[in-house]
Amino acid sequence: MKLKILQQIVTKVENTLNDKLEKYLGKGDNGIAFKTTNGNVIKYTIDKNEAILWNKLQNQDLPGIAIVQNILNLASSKTGDTYL
Numbered sequence: 001m002k003l004k005i006l007q008q009i010v011t012k013v014e015n016t017l018n019d020k021l022e023k024y025l026g027k028g029d030n031g032i033a034f035k036t037t038n039g040n041v042i043k044y045t046i047d048k049n050e051a052i053l054w055n056k057l058q059n060q061d062l063p064g065i066a067i068v069q070n071i072l073n074l075a076s077s078k079t080g081d082t083y084l
Contacts, residue, residue: 017036
């Protein structure tokens with residue numbers, strides 16, 4: 001059941017961003033990152049504070065920091081909101 005829900009999330013994000021996951025890059029305590037077919041990186045995180053920080057840095061060109069293009073809020077009636 002969990003795998004089905006995760007696949008639904010991945011598919012929804014891919015469709016929203018018009019991109020596909022291509023390669024697993026790594027994971028940390030609160031997230032997991034993938035390279036996409038368009039050469040972007042998609043990071044899934046459960047850390048709300050991290051998502052809020054990246055939202056503040058969106059579209060800024062800062063040395064040593066990747067440019068954040070999109071931040072998606074994933075909502076669930078069972079688990080509440082999470083961020084991507």
